[in-house]
Amino acid sequence: MSICPSGRLQKKPDLIISGINYGANLGRDIYYSGTVAAAREGCFAGLRSIAVSLALGFAEEPKVIIGTRLVTFIQKFLPEFERTSLPRAA
Numbered sequence: 001m002s003i004c005p006s007g008r009l010q011k012k013p014d015l016i017i018s019g020i021n022y023g024a025n026l027g028r029d030i031y032y033s034g035t036v037a038a039a040r041e042g043c044f045a046g047l048r049s050i051a052v053s054l055a056l057g058f059a060e061e062p063k064v065i066i067g068t069r070l071v072t073f074i075q076k077f078l079p080e081f082e083r084t085s086l087p088r089a090a
Contacts, residue, residue, distance in 0.1 A: 015078075016042035019052030020070055050081065 018038035023029065030036045035051045042049030054070060 012047060014048070016047050016049040017052060017074065018042070018049065020054055020067070023053060024055035025051065025053040 016039060019035045023033075025033045025036055033051070033053075035053055039049040039051035052070065052074065
């Protein structure tokens with residue numbers, strides 16, 4: 001993906017993956033989550049978008065381990081996401 005000098009993308013992305021957010025983003029949390037808002041705005045713009053959040057509980061792991069686990073999960077999840085036909089935003 002290349003960005004022109006104005007800071008805008010030169011072409012629309014195929015997919016927006018917003019996150020990582022530390023927290024589950026469940027229930028009312030989605031109303032003030034920046035992670036969910038970014039995916040929602042992508043959807044409103046007609047782009048396929050997903051928000052990725054992580055609920056750790058009280059255990060703290062180094063960010064590198066968390067990031068590695070999340071990348072592994074997303075790599076496994078994306079093929080299924082690509083096979084799924086999700087409705088577009090109105």
